Amino acid sequence: MKRTALYSKHLALNAKMVPFAGYDMPVSYSGIKAEHQSVRERLGVFDVSHMGEFFVEGEGAESFLNSLTSNDVAALTDGKVQYSCIPNGQGGIVDDLLVYRYSSTRYLLVVNASNIEKDWKWFFSRKPENVSMYNASDDYSLLAVQGPKTAEALQALCPEVNLADLTYYTFTTGSMAGIAEVIISATGYTGAGGFELYVKNEDAEKLWDAVMAAGEAHGILPCGLGCRDTLRLEMGFCLYGNDINDTTSPIEAGLGWITKFNKSFTDKALLEKQKAEGVSRKLVGFVMQEKGIPRQHYRIADANGETLGEVTSGSESLSTGQLIGLGYVATSHSKAGSEIYIDIRGRLLKAVVTKLPFLK
């Protein structure tokens, strides 16, 4: 089991640790509800150092990445970030990722921890001569500081960077808490605003301590993967391995908005056909109308009990108290307002398909 550079911090904070993607990770410290609330209302800090980082450089970098990812890399400008996915050549998804552009010849890719090896092989084996790649996953730690008070709390740590100027999905590199060259990225997986901070492992504890101290007056809490999941679900953000995988297409998953047909890329023809002609199933959000929590792999049925698909994620929305889920359903039942039934351990409980995000 791998450990992040912040492992001893988690133990000192009495975190509950669980195995996740080969790492021993904190699932919760003070309780998922309290942590969730701190991010929605104030701020919280997550250790997500398990995420993977690849640097891609060279004359051919832009066209290489454009050929393997679904979004339009050429639309990026220096200092911008793009959400994208890697189609797998058979209509499925290798991974979803963030693409950071330093320049047209230098990019940073941030990928899911569980897919680091798979993604690395996928890119590296297709890399042309004029592109070089470096897997920095074991060099970098990643702190996600999320919540509406984040910029206010962190500003004192980075006098050279005006955090208010960093708009959503942009990044810069600067000194933070006396640590040179921290990658400061206005991104996150919570919908609550905030920054993700990439720092070399040897400086991770120093940055963690500085963030905790800077956030103290604002009520910062250390937050685990448990509330990371409840926060992203309220926003309808896909989780690889749950809502998207090697067998789901970006069009089925509602990721048409990051699938651009003005360029050539893996599965372009197939996905363009899906977009034009429609798909037989779609990923939807739904809200339970009866008391039951939908869980991954629970069956989704119509009013007659006929199978429509299955649940991919579910939880109580800790912000609204609604019982919410994501799942694939037959397209006939994918419109907002459609009545569906979730098979919760043998009982068919009513739910209504709803537009995402759950939390407006």
Next chain:
Amino acid sequence: MEFRLGLKKEKLTFGKTILSMQFPENLKYTKEHEWVRVEGDFAFIGITDFAQGELGDIVFVEINTVGQAMGQDEVFGTVEAVKTVSDLYLPVSGEIVEVNAGLEGNPEAVNTDPYGDGWMVKVKMSNPGEVDGLMDAAAYAAMIGA
């Protein structure tokens, strides 16, 4: 994502160490992490401090077995936490005569006061001798590694 909450490995659970947990001496315990408090012919039943810690924040407790006569170790309900769902096993045979109505509006009581306001059902025991087969506090604490 689904987290498997192992009951053996981690000595730390939601900000509490096992050593700081309470296992009252006047209760009996099961390997399924329920507790039993006997009052005459009746048994009050809930889940232990350890169990609530493993489950994490509880969303609701679902018990639809009031009025039913059930056997020992039968499933009498489920507890839904944010991350997981768990069955509830009846530690002693008998009729479920009451469900703690307070949990309807305040399921958090299972987290905050598992042996008090967090009690779940009251059972009229049909075979009170079964209580003798349950664990005492020391045996339960030893089982979970406290």
